[in-house]
Amino acid sequence: MNLFKMLRCAFLLMPALFCYSQTSSGSTAVVSLEICSNESSVDLFTMLNADAVAGGVWSPSLSGGQGIFNPAVDNEGTYLYTVTTNYVTLYEVEVEVSVVDPIAATTTSTTLCSNAGPVDLIGFTNDTSNQGTWVPELSSGTSVFNPSVDEPGIYSYIASGACGTTVSEVYVEVIDTANSGISTSLSICEGSSPFNLFDALEGSPDLGGTWSPPLRNGSGYFDPQRDAPGVYSYTVGNDYCGYSSASVTVSIDQSPFAGSDAVADLCVNNGPVDLYAFLGDGPDAGGSWSPALSGGSGWFDPLTDQEGVYTYTISNGSCGMDTATVEVRLIDTNNQPNVSLAITDLSGNNSIHVQIPNRTNYHYSLDNINYQSSNSFTNLSGGKYTVYIREIEGCGFFHKEVVLLGGPKFFTPNGDGINDYWSLFDISNIDYTIKVFDRYGRPIDTFDNHSIGWDGTFNGNPLPSADYWFLVNFEDGTTKNGHFTLLR
Known part of the structure; x- marks a missing residue:
């Protein structure tokens, strides 16, 4: 049996590939031929061996005429070439034609989250060999895209093969993972203008989020005259890369009120007096006095503090401060009037009777604490007493000592x-x-x-x-x- 095999491949007009192999068994030869699908018409006769006899017939017939194979029109398969004379077959060969497609260029896109892991871009092309070149080059040196390192954009994959060079493009979009910022607290004065809560968030929050509960003006502005204090949550993100939330805890400060300016006329023989009581109705407590008083608080002592203007300052967070003043004027005591004491002792009803001109202008006491309008003290036991006399309108203040005798008659x-x-x-x-x-x-x-x-x-x-x-x-x-x- 006469067997032979011949393989011949030729690159004729790139990117076309003509590759055939020829075997022979008996009188019929078989030729295998691969043709690129993007090639123009090919004369199959030229693919035969040099001893091929011209003038034969192709079966099935080809669209381009005798032996002309057009990969865009003709079907791949087996084509029989026969040369006969007087019904005698002089030459016969089978040509098995395979049409090879070049690597198809693709244009695709993908969207990745910035916190996603590396992704192999070769999966977005039609070339599984991954022998091409990426432009621009990826940081990995391969086809792997790392969202945390590589820039988003268009990456071209250039692949060269037997049927030519193709360029595929992959557009990579990287969506930043949502950043809602860092939670914080905010104090705002009750009389302030609306404030954008977004500006209170720390860090670098993304724009475009939503607030919950919603604010009265429909945006992110907090109006202390309309919105309630509390926790407001800011949420930003998308369904693809997820959502992030942060909060602003809002408190509303009340405007400080130091009271009203006042004048305090004090007797030099007064005991300590709380200047706070002169500020009118409703001043806020907890403020400070300037200059400082000797008692260390708001109590003015005529014996140690100087007359003058004392300023009361009250502060309250974002609302700043408010002040009020008390002008202290010290009044000296009047001259002592003619005072005498009539006493009754060694009796069942010891008594002291104060004799003083215009007695209704004074109050009277035996302990300088509890004063009375009556100038008489009755039902007293024996002993030593100090009678205190205080002017109602003015600074008059006097005292006398007296002894009441107690004993049997x-x-x-x-x-x-x-x-x-x-x-x-x-x-x-x-x-x-x-x-x-x-x-x-x-x-x-x-x-x-x-x-x-x-x-x-x-x-x-x-x-x-x-x-x-x-x-x-x-x-x-x-x-x-x-x-x-x-x-x-």
Whole structure:
């Protein structure tokens, strides 16, 4: 059996490829031929061996005439070439034609999120060999696109093959991952103009998001006169790359109110006075005074602080500050009027009666705390008292000291244990000595406030029933006298 095989390939007019192989078994040869689909017509006879005999017939017939194969019109398959003479086959060959398509150029696009992983762009072309060249070159040096490194844009894939060179394009769009910024807090004054909450977000938030709950003006502006304080969430993003949210916590500051300017006329003998009380109705508490007061707060002490203008300042966050002033003027006390005290003591109703001109212009007190309009004090026990007199309209302030004696009007020294001694009582807050005299002025006994008293004797002998007199000498040098009765 005569077998032979021949392979021949030729690049004729690029990008056309003509490649055939020829085998022979017996009298019929078989030629395999590959033709690029983008080639013009090809004369199949020229693909035969050099000993091919001309003048034969092709079956099936070709659109271009004898032996002319047009890949755009004719079908690939087996074509038989036969040369006969007088019904005798002189030459016969089969040509198996395969039409090869060149690598198809493509134009595609893809959208990637900026936080996506690397993507192989070769999958967006028709060339699985990945032997072409990418322009511009990718950072990976291959066909892999990394959104975090490579720039978005058009990437061209240039592939050369047997059927020519093709250029495919991949348009890569990179969508930034949504950035809503960093949550923060905002204090805004109640009287402020509407404020864009977007400007309060920290970081670099993306524009175009939405606020929840919605604001009254329909945008991102917070109006303290219409919107409520609270947490407002800003959301930005898309369904493709997801969403991001941040919030602004809004509080509304009240405008500070320091009160109204005032003038305070104070007596130099006043006790400390709270200047805050002069600022009118409703000033905010917690402010500061300037210049500072000696008490360290808002209390003015006429004895240590100077008269002048004192400024009260109150601040409240975004609303700034407000001030009010109190001008303090010190008024000296008036001259002391003619004051005398009428007292009743050694009685069942000890009393003090203040005698003063225009008594209704004054208030009276025994402790300088509780004052009364009446100029009389009754039902007093014995003891040392200070009577305070304060002018109602003005700065007059006076005081006098007085001692009320408390003691029995009589005593009965008969040894029954009841009223056996005579002495003063209810005078525990002062030291004194007492001298007792008879009606003739003769001294009979002397004792002090630590003694039990006089027992009604003289040199150990009982004295008769009679009236007796006493003289009290107090430690401050003042004296008082009176009388009592001894009964037997």
